[in-house]
Amino acid sequence: MIVLNVGVFLVCFAVAFLVGYIVGRYKKKSK
Helix, strand or coil: CHHHHHHHHHHHHHHHHHHHHHHHHHHHHHC
16 A cells, blocks of 8 residues: 555656646747
8 A cells, every 4th residue: 555655656746747847848938
């Protein structure tokens, strides 16, 4: 159960990181 929770946390962190990275690049490009 603990391993599963850690896996979910890592997935959420990776998704948030990718979204932030893409949004940052998009905002930089639009400027």
